[in-house]
Amino acid sequence: MKTILVCVGARPNLMKASSLFRAAALFPNLRLELLHTGQHYSTEMDKVFFDQLQIPNPDYQLNVGSSSHAVQTADVMKKFEPILLNKSIDMVVVIGDINSTVACALVAQKMGVSVAHVEAGLRSFDMKMPEEINRRVVDHISDYLFTTEASGNENLVREGIEPQKIFFVGNTMIDTLIHHLDQIRSLRALEMLRLKPDSYSVLTLHRPSNVDDVQGLKSLLGLIVKNIPDGQKVVFPAHPRTKKMLEGISTDLLQRFMLIEPQPYFSFMSLVYHSSFVLTDSGGIQEETTYLKKPCFTLRANTERPVTTQIGSNFLIDKNLNLISEKLKTFNGDKSQIPELWDGKAGFRILEHISRIV
Ligand code: UD1
Numbered sequence: 001m002k003t004i005l006v007c008v009g010a011r012p013n014l015m016k017a018s019s020l021f022r023a024a025a026l027f028p029n030l031r032l033e034l035l036h037t038g039q040h041y042s043t044e045m046d047k048v049f050f051d052q053l054q055i056p057n058p059d060y061q062l063n064v065g066s067s068s069h070a071v072q073t074a075d076v077m078k079k080f081e082p083i084l085l086n087k088s089i090d091m092v093v094v095i096g097d098i099n100s101t102v103a104c105a106l107v108a109q110k111m112g113v114s115v116a117h118v119e120a121g122l123r124s125f126d127m128k129m130p131e132e133i134n135r136r137v138v139d140h141i142s143d144y145l146f147t148t149e150a151s152g153n154e155n156l157v158r159e160g161i162e163p164q165k166i167f168f169v170g171n172t173m174i175d176t177l178i179h180h181l182d183q184i185r186s187l188r189a190l191e192m193l194r195l196k197p198d199s200y201s202v203l204t205l206h207r208p209s210n211v212d213d214v215q216g217l218k219s220l221l222g223l224i225v226k227n228i229p230d231g232q233k234v235v236f237p238a239h240p241r242t243k244k245m246l247e248g249i250s251t252d253l254l255q256r257f258m259l260i261e262p263q264p265y266f267s268f269m270s271l272v273y274h275s276s277f278v279l280t281d282s283g284g285i286q287e288e289t290t291y292l293k294k295p296c297f298t299l300r301a302n303t304e305r306p307v308t309t310q311i312g313s314n315f316l317i318d319k320n321l322n323l324i325s326e327k328l329k330t331f332n333g334d335k336s337q338i339p340e341l342w343d344g345k346a347g348f349r350i351l352e353h354i355s356r357i358v
Contacts, residue, residue, distance in 0.1 A: 009037035027355050096119050189274075
């Protein structure tokens, strides 16, 4: 029996870890343990996802909480090291591109424990994004790289990583979406908000480049109000980082949005499922909307998930919100495609590879 330690820290890691823990039932030779760094800790950003996605309670809790990048990364490293020293772990699995991902990968690799990176190879080519720095570091110190789309393999090979370390497996976030799709479809979260299907859009914003400057955030919200089709409501579940900044914005402007708390997984995905379109700067939501063939307007200048714009339903519009109505007019969901291997089995493929490797 080999022990695999899966490390999570923040909300988007949880949907992906959930897929691995579901698949683990099919691999009796592997014992999956869970480490939670505590980078996210609020009930609505964390616990509710454990409950809904039936993720087991963490075997190890680091409780690092929020702080600057350096302090947060260092806190994870300091608290993770003694765990690896005292336990016999055969492989550490890190997920995504958050500070906890890079911190756990660094500690494990320096202690001679092999590291596998789930969601490897994505590149925005924008080093101003903290996540881009994390991705590059993690990929170059990992032993095994599990990719979600072909661009990931291309980026890694171009950067000199040996092809035999790279496995194209599909998307664990989409595994979880597929697994829960019936529940998501039938849950009428929109009725709680007195909304009708296709009468509203969903907005999420949390990138520092969009929300950390109050003037920039104000101008972006103003552009959204100006460019959404007449009669459309904008449901805006505000991330805690964004919520803090909204305090500096006039209520006149905010009244144009249906501002709600960060939503649990099922109600958020149900709101997305029944919406007419999505506005976001998230990475994962670009993928989820692509799977659902829902128009998604990404409020960023770049995406590390190019397959979603090349064959999916994602439009990279940055601040050009005037493009929304034109794109909506010509959008045809039947022409948008679901990327290769986004079939609900990525978690299984990852564990299949791991069980051969360890
Ligand atoms: C982090 C990740 C980002 C990911 C996002 C998903 C990094 C560098 N960033 O960004 O890649 O897309 O998570 O949400 O790792 N807060 C709470 N409750 C919580 C967590 C945070 O109130 O449970 C507040 C704190 O005030 C904190 C702020 O949100 O200062 C930002 O949290 P942090 O984890 O630093 O970064 P995110 O913006 O969430």
